[in-house]
Amino acid sequence: MTDQVKLALGSILVGLIVLALKAWAAVMTGSVALLSDALESTVNVVAAIAALVAVKVALRPADEAHPYGHTKAEFISAVVEGVLIVVAALLILREAWLGFRSPDIPQMPAFGLVIVTVATALNAAWSRLLIRRGTRLSSPALVADGKHLWADVITSAGVVLGICFAGLTGYWVLDPLLAAIVAVNILWSGGKLIAASLSGLLDEAVPDQTMQTIRDVISTEAGGALEAHDLRTRHAGRATFVDFHLVVPGETTVEDAHEVCDQIEAALKDAVPDINVSIHVEPEHKAEAEGADRGVIEIGEPRKR
Structure with missing residues (x-):
C-alpha cells in the first residue's frame, strides 16, 4: 500500500471521527452554528x-488507452471536492435562514464547545500532515483535502468563539449569524479549490522555480549542442511533462545527438521527480531560420563529472 493510499484512508477515518463528534455536539446543544459545522x-x-x-x-x-498515465484523476477529485464544498455551504445557509426566523437558545453550550474543540484539534493536526505530505508526494488530491480541512478548522474556531461571545452577551441571534458567516467562508474556499484544480486540468505550466531549474539543467547539461528553444511544460498531478527543441551542429551524428539527449534527460530526472522529457533535435540552420524570439536557452560549459 502506497503512502498516498494510506493518507487517503486516514482522511476517511479522521473524517468519520470528527463528523461523529460534531454531530453529537449539534444534537445535544441544538445550535445552528454547530449543526452547520x-x-x-x-x-x-x-x-x-x-x-x-x-x-x-x-x-x-500508463497503458495503451492512457499512454500519459492517469495522474489527472487527482485534479478531477479536487474539482468534485470543490463542488461538494459549495453544496455544503448552501445547506448551511438554509439552516442559518431558518435559525434567523426562529432563533433558539442552545442547550448545554459548554458541553458542545468542548466536543467541537476536541474535533477541531484533531482536524488541525491531520490537515497540516496532509498538506505537508501531499506536497512532498506531489498529490493535488491530498493537498486539496488538507486545505479543505484547514478551512474547516478556521470556521470551527470561529464558531466556538462566537458561541462563547453569544453566551456571555445573551445575543443568541449570533448563532445563525455565525452559521451564515461559516457558509460564506466555505463558498470562498470551495471556489478557490475549483479554480486551482481546473488550472491543472487545463495543462498549466510548472511553477516559475521549477521552470528555472529545468532551464538551468538544459543549459548546463547540453554540452555539444548549440541552443535549445520552444521549451514547454505542463504538470498533471505528481507527473511533469517537458518538451523542447535542441539545436546541434550540422555535422553531429545521430548517435552523438542521442547521447546529448540522454545526458539532459538523466539530469532532469535527478532534478525534478516524475518528469517525462521529449526532445526534438534540429540542425544548425533551423536555429538561424526559426530560433529567434522563441525562448532561446543558451548552452553553457558542461558540468565536470
Missing part, C-alpha cells in the same frame, strides 16, 4: 472518499 464535516468524509478513489486511479501505470 457538522454538515461541512459530512462533506469532508465524502471528499476523503473521492480523494482515495482518485489517488488509487492516479497511481495506475
Whole structure:
C-alpha cells in the first residue's frame, strides 16, 4: 500500500471521527452554528472518499488507452471536492435562514464547545500532515483535502468563539449569524479549490522555480549542442511533462545527438521527480531560420563529472 493510499484512508477515518463528534455536539446543544459545522464535516468524509478513489486511479501505470498515465484523476477529485464544498455551504445557509426566523437558545453550550474543540484539534493536526505530505508526494488530491480541512478548522474556531461571545452577551441571534458567516467562508474556499484544480486540468505550466531549474539543467547539461528553444511544460498531478527543441551542429551524428539527449534527460530526472522529457533535435540552420524570439536557452560549459 502506497503512502498516498494510506493518507487517503486516514482522511476517511479522521473524517468519520470528527463528523461523529460534531454531530453529537449539534444534537445535544441544538445550535445552528454547530449543526452547520457538522454538515461541512459530512462533506469532508465524502471528499476523503473521492480523494482515495482518485489517488488509487492516479497511481495506475500508463497503458495503451492512457499512454500519459492517469495522474489527472487527482485534479478531477479536487474539482468534485470543490463542488461538494459549495453544496455544503448552501445547506448551511438554509439552516442559518431558518435559525434567523426562529432563533433558539442552545442547550448545554459548554458541553458542545468542548466536543467541537476536541474535533477541531484533531482536524488541525491531520490537515497540516496532509498538506505537508501531499506536497512532498506531489498529490493535488491530498493537498486539496488538507486545505479543505484547514478551512474547516478556521470556521470551527470561529464558531466556538462566537458561541462563547453569544453566551456571555445573551445575543443568541449570533448563532445563525455565525452559521451564515461559516457558509460564506466555505463558498470562498470551495471556489478557490475549483479554480486551482481546473488550472491543472487545463495543462498549466510548472511553477516559475521549477521552470528555472529545468532551464538551468538544459543549459548546463547540453554540452555539444548549440541552443535549445520552444521549451514547454505542463504538470498533471505528481507527473511533469517537458518538451523542447535542441539545436546541434550540422555535422553531429545521430548517435552523438542521442547521447546529448540522454545526458539532459538523466539530469532532469535527478532534478525534478516524475518528469517525462521529449526532445526534438534540429540542425544548425533551423536555429538561424526559426530560433529567434522563441525562448532561446543558451548552452553553457558542461558540468565536470
